[in-house]
Amino acid sequence: MSTASTPVHTDEHYLSMDLLRFTTAGSVDDGKSTLIGRLLYDSKAIFEDTLENLERVTEQRGEDNLNLALLTDGLRAEREQGITIDVAYRYFATPKRKFIIADTPGHIQYTRNMVTGASTANLAIILIDARKGVIEQTCRHSFIASLLGIPHVVVAVNKMDLVDFSEARFNEIVAQFSEFASRLNIPDIKFIPISALHGDNVVDKSTRTPWYQGGALLYTLETVYIGSDHNHVDPRFSIQTVIRPNNDAHHDFRGFAGRVAGGVFKPGDDIVSLPSGLPAKIKSIHGPEGELAEAFAPMSVAITLDREIDSSRGDLFAKLNNQPVVTQDIEAMICWFSPKPLNPAGKYILRHTTRETKCALKTVRYKVDINTLRKQTEDVSVGMNDIGRIHVRTATPLMIDPYKRNRTTGSFILIDEFTNATVGAGMILWPDGGERAPTDQFADMGGL
Amino acid sequence: MSSYNLTHLAQLEHEAIFVLREVAAQFERPALLFSGGKDSIVMARLAQKAFAPARIPFPLVHIDTGHNFAEAIEYRDWFAQDIGARLVVRYVEDSIKAGRCQEEKGPNPSRNGLQTITLLDTIEEFKFDACLGGARRDEEKARAKERFFSHRDEFGQWDPKNQRPELWNLFNGRKNLGEHFRVFPLSNWTEMDVWQYIAREKLRIPSIYFSHTRRIVNRNGVLLAESPYITLLEGERYEERVVRYRTVGDSTCTGAVESPAATLAEVIQEVASARVTERGTRADDKRSESAMEDRKKAGYF
Numbered sequence: 001m002s003t004a005s006t007p008v009h010t011d012e013h014y015l016s017m018d019l020l021r022f023t024t025a026g027s028v029d030d031g032k033s034t035l036i037g038r039l040l041y042d043s044k045a046i047f048e049d050t051l052e053n054l055e056r057v058t059e060q061r062g063e064d065n066l067n068l069a070l071l072t073d074g075l076r077a078e079r080e081q082g083i084t085i086d087v088a089y090r091y092f093a094t095p096k097r098k099f100i101i102a103d104t105p106g107h108i109q110y111t112r113n114m115v116t117g118a119s120t121a122n123l124a125i126i127l128i129d130a131r132k133g134v135i136e137q138t139c140r141h142s143f144i145a146s147l148l149g150i151p152h153v154v155v156a157v158n159k160m161d162l163v164d165f166s167e168a169r170f171n172e173i174v175a176q177f178s179e180f181a182s183r184l185n186i187p188d189i190k191f192i193p194i195s196a197l198h199g200d201n202v203v204d205k206s207t208r209t210p211w212y213q214g215g216a217l218l219y220t221l222e223t224v225y226i227g228s229d230h231n232h233v234d235p236r237f238s239i240q241t242v243i244r245p246n247n248d249a250h251h252d253f254r255g256f257a258g259r260v261a262g263g264v265f266k267p268g269d270d271i272v273s274l275p276s277g278l279p280a281k282i283k284s285i286h287g288p289e290g291e292l293a294e295a296f297a298p299m300s301v302a303i304t305l306d307r308e309i310d311s312s313r314g315d316l317f318a319k320l321n322n323q324p325v326v327t328q329d330i331e332a333m334i335c336w337f338s339p340k341p342l343n344p345a346g347k348y349i350l351r352h353t354t355r356e357t358k359c360a361l362k363t364v365r366y367k368v369d370i371n372t373l374r375k376q377t378e379d380v381s382v383g384m385n386d387i388g389r390i391h392v393r394t395a396t397p398l399m400i401d402p403y404k405r406n407r408t409t410g411s412f413i414l415i416d417e418f419t420n421a422t423v424g425a426g427m428i429l430w431p432d433g434g435e436r437a438p439t440d441q442f443a444d445m446g447g448l
Numbered sequence: 449m450s451s452y453n454l455t456h457l458a459q460l461e462h463e464a465i466f467v468l469r470e471v472a473a474q475f476e477r478p479a480l481l482f483s484g485g486k487d488s489i490v491m492a493r494l495a496q497k498a499f500a501p502a503r504i505p506f507p508l509v510h511i512d513t514g515h516n517f518a519e520a521i522e523y524r525d526w527f528a529q530d531i532g533a534r535l536v537v538r539y540v541e542d543s544i545k546a547g548r549c550q551e552e553k554g555p556n557p558s559r560n561g562l563q564t565i566t567l568l569d570t571i572e573e574f575k576f577d578a579c580l581g582g583a584r585r586d587e588e589k590a591r592a593k594e595r596f597f598s599h600r601d602e603f604g605q606w607d608p609k610n611q612r613p614e615l616w617n618l619f620n621g622r623k624n625l626g627e628h629f630r631v632f633p634l635s636n637w638t639e640m641d642v643w644q645y646i647a648r649e650k651l652r653i654p655s656i657y658f659s660h661t662r663r664i665v666n667r668n669g670v671l672l673a674e675s676p677y678i679t680l681l682e683g684e685r686y687e688e689r690v691v692r693y694r695t696v697g698d699s700t701c702t703g704a705v706e707s708p709a710a711t712l713a714e715v716i717q718e719v720a721s722a723r724v725t726e727r728g729t730r731a732d733d734k735r736s737e738s739a740m741e742d743r744k745k746a747g748y749f
Contacts, residue, residue, distance in 0.1 A: 016455055017455060017456050018453060018454075018455060018456055018459075019454075019455075019456035019459050019460075086593050086608065086609070086611065087593070088589075088592045088593055089585045089592050089635070089636070090585075090586075090592065091585070091586045091636070091638045093638075093640070097456075098456040098638075098641075100636055112613050113613065115613070115615065116613040116614060116615050119615040119616045120615075120616060120617075227451065227452075227453055230452070232452045240466070240469040240470060240473050241469050241472055241473040243499055243500075243501075243502050244502065245501045245502035245503070246502075247501075247502075249501070250501045250502075253501055253502075257469050257498070257499075258469075259462065259466045259617070264452070286500070288458075288461050288462070288465060288494075288497045296452040297452075298454070298459070298462055298463070298466075299454070299462050300461075300462040300463075300465035300466045300469070300498070302500075313473055337613055349622070351618050351620065352618075354470075354473070407616065408616065408617065411615070411616045411618065412618070413615055413616075413618045413620060415620055415622060420620070420622040420623055420624065421612060422612045422613050422614075422615075422620045425613070425615045
């Protein structure tokens with residue numbers, strides 16, 4: 001059922017919608033951009049002038065079918081080469097939800113963009129060409145989705161029109177993918193047979209797949225449950241900056257500004273400021289709309305305390321009885337982005353929450369062959385787009401949680417000291433040598 | 449157990465406030481680019497909230513083409529005073545007089561592109577290291593590729609093919625001397641979100657956003673307001689129409705739309721049923737398929 005044509009304008013409607021961030025992954029020519037174009041087109045999120053422009057450009061290029069891929073390929077170089085180079089963000093809304101799409105390129109050399117798009121996503125759509133089935137790139141994309149902790153995955157088996165909407169072919173691919181995915185850690189996987197080019201099962205259920213019992217893709221996107229995607233158990237709050245108005249009306253105001261990364265904070269709570277360990281009680285919490293009775297992730301607030309303690313940017317508030325690990329030694333999975341390989345003797349800057357520190361990438365334990373999910377321990381040189389497990393030693397302590405428990409306090413980026421480029425992304429497993437270090441063979445890989 | 453869900457508008461608000469605070473913390477001399485248009489008004493409102501009860505810890509900066517709508521300029525001055533912010537204005541006219549750039553020729557000379565030079569000069573003059581802009585990714589396809597923290601080299605240029613990956617909420621604002629950042633807290637907002645927020649916050653906006661009578665000329669489907677900076681072509685004439693503006697830019701390249709929407713509720717209703725993008729009224733984007741990408745690479749907003 002299409003719900004997209006209902007206009008989204010009544011205030012109650014609009015102000016009660018929630019937000020789903022999803023990413024799309026597929027290899028070249030899997031029809032990823034076409035699928036997004038189709039979602040936007042059929043949900044009437046494409047405007048007339050954009051469409052006219054599209055028609056004109058399609059005609060200029062001498063192509064027959066409306067080239068919906070041109071909608072997302074925003075850069076000249078992308079249109080020229082007919083490929084997506086960089087993450088493009090797209091927006092549409094139905095009466096149920098607002099959607100942010102991170103459209104990411106499928107090429108191996110753009111793995112870093114897929115990782116980028118995946119880092120904030122609630123859901124990933126992985127496209128498979130029905131003629132080709134599960135290929136190396138499918139495995140890579142699924143592994144990344146799992147590694148980045150995306151809670152929901154939709155496998156869209158595309159180009160069903162080219163296999164005569166065959167149920168047998170669809171089932172074969174479902175079996176192929178399921179076997180591979182059993183080695184990953186993706187809590188929720190759904191399969192949908194589609195034709196992005198012709199619109200089958202994208203917005204409306206297709207009459208050409210009577211054997212398929214599930215909903216169309218848009219219906220799935222509208223209804224997937226995302227209420228528990230944030231951590232509301234472990235209270236974590238990293239200070240961004242301290243607000244001290246120098247005026248008479250608020251002379252004593254000292255607000256610690258930041259974003260709640262986990263759990264729930266309330267006035268009266270006993271907190272501890274880390275790494276100093278100084279305790280205090282929350283006096284008040286100020287949100288964008290005034291004072292709050294409670295604050296939870298991902299709210300931006302300012303917290304005042306009942307006493308003066310020395311805390312500033314980079315420090316973290318937790319509850320006395322629920323604290324993160326404070327450590328300078330971290331085990332992590334990293335994805336390398338830079339054309340310059342990881343230099344084990346080099347110094348990098350590590351940014352974790354609102355904290356920045358120098359670090360050494362001491363030991364590369366292994367690299368992951370992302371097509372076979374095997375660990376490589378012999379050649380551990382980490383180059384662009386490689387994923388591996390490393391031991392990081394930081395110059396100052398970090399307050400960490402495992403990535404699988406908290407995507408905010410469990411993640412970091414690595415910055416080249418000289419070029420300032422972001423060269424890597426890390427997902428924390430646990431402090432080095434910690435007793436709770438995972439033992440399961442794949443627990444530290446896709447199954448973080 | 450209570451439900452810890454935020455509506456999408458609240459999520460966007462919290463995200464933008466986080467970005468604004470990162471700018472204040474990571475940079476020494478930020479500035480908020482303020483045009484008096486709806487997006488910069490929303491951004492300034494978010495900045496007020498981000499640092500309340502303190503004042504916004506950076507100045508508002510406007511690059512005045514000299515061809516701006518009077519209503520927007522009036523609003524700009526009122527707004528800065530109302531929130532007690534420092535306002536810096538620099539003029540394209542001065543850049544032309546100083547020989548830094550040349551006025552375009554032809555019947556539709558636009559100072560839109562020239563703003564880039566004045567903007568870069570202003571950044572240099574005040575040594576701004578981060579300029580907050582109200583641009584949104586849904587506006588235009590080159591903007592859809594933007595980062596929240598967008599690096600500019602020492603010539604103010606954007607290199608879209610070599611952007612820093614932006615993961616989670618970890619924004620890398622490190623730079624070398626002479627380089628700067630453009631930061632876009634409203635990246636994930638749509639036109640509708642901006643209007644809904646204006647309604648929710650009961651923000652005052654310039655009168656040209658609402659229906660009024662104006663003398664306009666229809667040039668290639670763009671309804672341009674009567675102004676001394678436009679030369680009528682053969683067969684063209686001004687006529688009175690009931691219009692309003694969806695975006696506020698340079699008057700020589702920002703088109704009006706015919707509209708009876710006189711209240712915020714009516715505007716929202718209209719935006720919800722609009723079938724043309726807001727930049728569809730911008731003649732500057734119609735110059736070529738890559739018009740925005742080219743301008744942005746050079747250092748445009």
